[in-house]
Amino acid sequence: MNNNKVNASIITIGDELLIGQTIDTNSAWMGQQLNKLGIWVKRRVAVGDVYDDIWKALDEESQHSDLILLTGGLGPTADDITKPLLCKYFGGQLVTNADALENVKLIFSKYLNRPLLQVNINQAEVPSVCTVLLNKQGTAPGMWFERNGKYFVSLPGVPNEMKGLMIDYVLPKLPTLFTLPAVVHRTLLTAGIGESFLAEKIKDFESALPTYIKLAYLPNYGMVRLRLTGIGDSLYEVTTEVEKLFAELQVQVQDVMVINDDVTMQEAIGKMLLQKQKTVSTAESCTGGYVAHLITSIAGSSAYFNGSVVSYLNEVKAAMLGVKEETLQRFGAVSEATVLEMASGVKAAMKTDYSIAISGIMGPDGGTDDKPVGTVWIAVAGNSGVAAKKFNFSFDRKRNIELTATYAFNFLREVMLQNDY
Amino acid sequence: MNNNKVNASIITIGDELLIGQTIDTNSAWMGQQLNKLGIWVKRRVAVGDVYDDIWKALDEESQHSDLILLTGGLGPTADDITKPLLCKYFGGQLVTNADALENVKLIFSKYLNRPLLQVNINQAEVPSVCTVLLNKQGTAPGMWFERNGKYFVSLPGVPNEMKGLMIDYVLPKLPTLFTLPAVVHRTLLTAGIGESFLAEKIKDFESALPTYIKLAYLPNYGMVRLRLTGIGDSLYEVTTEVEKLFAELQVQVQDVMVINDDVTMQEAIGKMLLQKQKTVSTAESCTGGYVAHLITSIAGSSAYFNGSVVSYLNEVKAAMLGVKEETLQRFGAVSEATVLEMASGVKAAMKTDYSIAISGIMGPDGGTDDKPVGTVWIAVAGNSGVAAKKFNFSFDRKRNIELTATYAFNFLREVMLQNDY
Numbered sequence: 001m002n003n004n005k006v007n008a009s010i011i012t013i014g015d016e017l018l019i020g021q022t023i024d025t026n027s028a029w030m031g032q033q034l035n036k037l038g039i040w041v042k043r044r045v046a047v048g049d050v051y052d053d054i055w056k057a058l059d060e061e062s063q064h065s066d067l068i069l070l071t072g073g074l075g076p077t078a079d080d081i082t083k084p085l086l087c088k089y090f091g092g093q094l095v096t097n098a099d100a101l102e103n104v105k106l107i108f109s110k111y112l113n114r115p116l117l118q119v120n121i122n123q124a125e126v127p128s129v130c131t132v133l134l135n136k137q138g139t140a141p142g143m144w145f146e147r148n149g150k151y152f153v154s155l156p157g158v159p160n161e162m163k164g165l166m167i168d169y170v171l172p173k174l175p176t177l178f179t180l181p182a183v184v185h186r187t188l189l190t191a192g193i194g195e196s197f198l199a200e201k202i203k204d205f206e207s208a209l210p211t212y213i214k215l216a217y218l219p220n221y222g223m224v225r226l227r228l229t230g231i232g233d234s235l236y237e238v239t240t241e242v243e244k245l246f247a248e249l250q251v252q253v254q255d256v257m258v259i260n261d262d263v264t265m266q267e268a269i270g271k272m273l274l275q276k277q278k279t280v281s282t283a284e285s286c287t288g289g290y291v292a293h294l295i296t297s298i299a300g301s302s303a304y305f306n307g308s309v310v311s312y313l314n315e316v317k318a319a320m321l322g323v324k325e326e327t328l329q330r331f332g333a334v335s336e337a338t339v340l341e342m343a344s345g346v347k348a349a350m351k352t353d354y355s356i357a358i359s360g361i362m363g364p365d366g367g368t369d370d371k372p373v374g375t376v377w378i379a380v381a382g383n384s385g386v387a388a389k390k391f392n393f394s395f396d397r398k399r400n401i402e403l404t405a406t407y408a409f410n411f412l413r414e415v416m417l418q419n420d421y
Numbered sequence: 422m423n424n425n426k427v428n429a430s431i432i433t434i435g436d437e438l439l440i441g442q443t444i445d446t447n448s449a450w451m452g453q454q455l456n457k458l459g460i461w462v463k464r465r466v467a468v469g470d471v472y473d474d475i476w477k478a479l480d481e482e483s484q485h486s487d488l489i490l491l492t493g494g495l496g497p498t499a500d501d502i503t504k505p506l507l508c509k510y511f512g513g514q515l516v517t518n519a520d521a522l523e524n525v526k527l528i529f530s531k532y533l534n535r536p537l538l539q540v541n542i543n544q545a546e547v548p549s550v551c552t553v554l555l556n557k558q559g560t561a562p563g564m565w566f567e568r569n570g571k572y573f574v575s576l577p578g579v580p581n582e583m584k585g586l587m588i589d590y591v592l593p594k595l596p597t598l599f600t601l602p603a604v605v606h607r608t609l610l611t612a613g614i615g616e617s618f619l620a621e622k623i624k625d626f627e628s629a630l631p632t633y634i635k636l637a638y639l640p641n642y643g644m645v646r647l648r649l650t651g652i653g654d655s656l657y658e659v660t661t662e663v664e665k666l667f668a669e670l671q672v673q674v675q676d677v678m679v680i681n682d683d684v685t686m687q688e689a690i691g692k693m694l695l696q697k698q699k700t701v702s703t704a705e706s707c708t709g710g711y712v713a714h715l716i717t718s719i720a721g722s723s724a725y726f727n728g729s730v731v732s733y734l735n736e737v738k739a740a741m742l743g744v745k746e747e748t749l750q751r752f753g754a755v756s757e758a759t760v761l762e763m764a765s766g767v768k769a770a771m772k773t774d775y776s777i778a779i780s781g782i783m784g785p786d787g788g789t790d791d792k793p794v795g796t797v798w799i800a801v802a803g804n805s806g807v808a809a810k811k812f813n814f815s816f817d818r819k820r821n822i823e824l825t826a827t828y829a830f831n832f833l834r835e836v837m838l839q840n841d842y
Contacts, residue, residue, distance in 0.1 A: 016637065016639055017448075017449070017452070017465070018452050018456075018461075018462040018463070018464075018465065019452050019453060019456040019462065019463075020448070020449035020450060020451065020452030020454075021449075021451045021452035021453075021637070021639050021646070021648070022639065022641075023444065023445075023446055024444075024445060024448070024449070025444055027438075027445070027467070028438070028441035028442075028443070028444045028445070029441055030441065031438070031439050031440050031441030032440060032441035032442075033441075033442040035441065040439075040469075041441075042439070042468070042469065042474065043466060043467065043468055043471075043474070043478075044438070044439065044465075044466070044467035045440075045464060045465065045466050046448070046464065046465035046466075047463070047464055047466075048435065048461075048463065053463065055465070057582070059466075060481070070713070075616065075638075078627070085722050105740065111815060114615075114618065117617055117621055119617055119620065120617055139649075149764065160817065160820065160824070182422045188611060194535075195496065196538055196540050196541055197535065197538075199540065200538055200540070201768065205427065206500065216436065216442070218437055218442050218443065219495075219496075220443075225442070226436030226444070235529070272456075275616070281675055282731075284710075286717075287714075287717075288710075288713050288714050288716065288717025288718070288722075288726075288729075289705075289710030289711070289712075289714040289717065289729055289731065290714040290717075291509075291710075292709050292713075292714075293708075293709050293710040293711040293713075293714045295709065296707075296708075296709025296710065296711075296731070296733065297709070297818070297819065297822070299783075299784070299786065299818055300786070301709070301733075301787055302733055302734070305709075305733050306733055306734045306736075306737055307731045307732050307733045307734060307737040308709075308710055308730075308731035309728065309731075309741070310710065310713045310717070310728045310729035310730075310731070311723075312723055312726050312727055312728045313723070313727045313728060313771075315727075315772070316727055316728040316771060319458075319770070320728070320741065320770065322731070331502040347591030349740070349741060350734075350737060351736070358475060362720075363720070364720055365720065365721070394532060395581060397718070397720055398718065399581065401718070
């Protein structure tokens with residue numbers, strides 16, 4: 001075990017976070033990056049645009065951690081709290097930094113094509129004691145401070161600007177400042193099994209793990225990720241042990257494992273299609289294009305995705321997918337017969353090897369005694385047939401849509417694994 | 422001004438938050454709900470599954486706040502830290518609660534249809550000094566504690582379970598415990614103008630605001646929300662003043678305002694279509710169904726949305742949307758001529774009053790000198806014509822897709838406002 005554990009705190013500044021107008025995605029990304037370097041994020045703290053609260057957070061977190069990252073409070077309409085506060089906290093004067101001002105002008109000429117306002121020019125003002133980190137994607141510079149052997153970095157709250165500064169300056173600098181342990185993660189993705197049943201299945205494996213290797217369960221919409229994390233002094237030794245245990249874990253969960261990698265379900269499906277050189281299309285009613293959106297959120301998906309018909313109305317199911325009027329009348333839009341015809345229809349129209357078809361009732365309205373909210377039929381067509389399954393979800397609209405997408409992808413995966421049918 | 426400000430802290434527990442495997446959406450929702458009641462979330466703190474860190478967070482936050490909400494650390498595979506810790510922190514013994522056990526059995530019979538495991542039965546164990554809050558959507562009960570005039574509530578981390586317990590027990594209880602101020606928010610949505618230019622436009626309005634009314638800028642993907650918040654003793658007086666100022670603000674931003682309500686762009690578009698009793702369809706290439714997904718994420722959208730063709734391949738644009746082969750060959754898929762034909766084609770095929778068509782290059786690959794990554798053509802068709810606009814976005818794939826959706830909706834809105842053309 002490495003005893004030189006380096007702790008970090010992330011402080012996010014902004015009322016919008018505390019009153020819930022903005023979801024904090026920055027901290028998650030920062031946590032991932034620091035973790036990869038072997039730095040442990042001990043605490044994340046969000047405070048409002050309140051002078052005393054920011055000051056107190058700096059005091060407290062510098063007691064908890066060796067590295068304190070701040071985001072937010074630097075935008076052109078920010079209430080002018082954070083920069084003067086940092087100036088007072090670390091000493092020095094607020095001065096206009098020539099490089100930062102050049103950068104503000106550059107950003108305006110490159111992206112914005114608008115005149116510079118005084119509030120924009122003010123963004124080049126920084127405390128004289130900081131090291132300026134130039135922001136290539138925005139007008140607010142990053143600022144680096146040191147005090148009593150602790151490091152403080154103030155970054156803008158706009159995600160791509162924060163990420164750019166982390167990648168360009170902060171992450172490369174950290175290993176030069178600290179002696180960091182070796183950290184090795186291996187993650188696999190399972191689907192169709194609940195967290196507690198998965199835990200029961202691998203409890204012997206888990207209880208036999210050495211103390212320096214941890215297993216984490218990360219559930220998300222019908223999927224559970226399993227992550228092994230090893231921490232130690234020797235990268236070689238930690239890697240060897242984690243790899244050995246990861247191979248063992250894969251055998252134990254092979255019947256529910258989607259992929260032995262830390263990727264999304266749609267990335268796993270994309271990899272399979274690419275490897276098999278097959279194509280897919282979707283016909284979506286209740287998911288309204290969400291499955292197509294997930295597939296196309298992956299760069300390069302045009303190699304295996306031809307297109308989708310979102311057939312919200314029955315007339316569209318008939319006209320564009322060739323679902324028979326008789327089928328719709330006799331069985332209804334949410335039925336096995338309809339999704340089977342939708343899957344065959346879209347596969348033919350889009351000329352793909354596989355297709356997914358979905359029809360259901362996502363809620364909150366539209367349910368009946370016969371077909372309550374959450375009833376979903378999913379069909380998958382391959383080159384030698386088409387099959388359908390019925391699901392019953394019992395959550396809100398958003399979650400029902402998410403779960404449907406997961407189960408649809410997993411159904412397609414099963415069909416592809418059976419090498420068609 | 423009300424001086425009895427009630428402060429809350431939210432403590433989230435779980436390594437998965439600190440290493441960034443999970444994005445914390447719970448805190449945002451809790452912040453929104455507390456804020457509506459007039460409770461100020463002073464701090465949000467995330468700590469890992471570490472005994473001392475959780476203990477210290479409880480100590481610290483009970484000094485900062487009157488109400489401390491905890492989420493996480495209660496799942497069946499949690500490391501058995503949080504409940505024993507709460508037991509020690511507040512005193513008492515860990516005992517099986519009969520009602521909670523009944524609830525575990527009920528949840529299993531209702532949703533899971535699987536045998537109960539010991540880890541599930543253990544979830545009914547709670548510290549003897551707490552008040553149990555029954556979880557209607559999961560097996561982990563909520564727990565309510567009081568000490569030294571401060572209130573502590575421990576809730577599961579699964580979002581819908583946490584929300585259910587907040588709605589059923591916590592939120593109704595809080596106004597009986599505290600004297601809360603009147604808080605009034607009014608929010609409007611603008612599009613197509615940057616934060617700093619909006620601030621410049623309304624700087625006189627902003628500087629003339631009384632001290633008890635604040636203006637916040639909430640930027641998000643081509644949109645900026647403006648929120649007025651008034652806090653005071655008299656609900657009548659605060660409401661009157663906020664409404665008066667909100668009316669004034671609407672006049673000042675009328676040329677860029679989408680809607681005078683705190684709703685999403687797609688909700689605003691949905692309201693307009695419903696009011697005009699018009700329908701819409703989409704033909705999407707580079708957005709891959711994302712615009713259709715946003716429209717159909719709104720319950721009741723089947724009243725105005727007929728469907729979409731996601732035409733990722735040129736063959737699909739030709740076969741299903743009637744785009745001429747000649748057009749595709751001569752101008753390419755990302756061109757004014759192509760999106761105009763896509764818009765007309767989908768409008769005819771889906772039999773709608775309006776349609777949106779989108780074709781572009783989202784990146785990271787696929788750009789050329791002529792048409793770099795970020796080039797997007799958007800067309801909107803109405804009953805008397807079709808028009809197209811070209812956009813150039815310069816961000817990553819995800820953000821380019823988000824921005825395209827915003828600008829597509831705003832284009833449709835402009836066309837609808839012009840009462841067709």
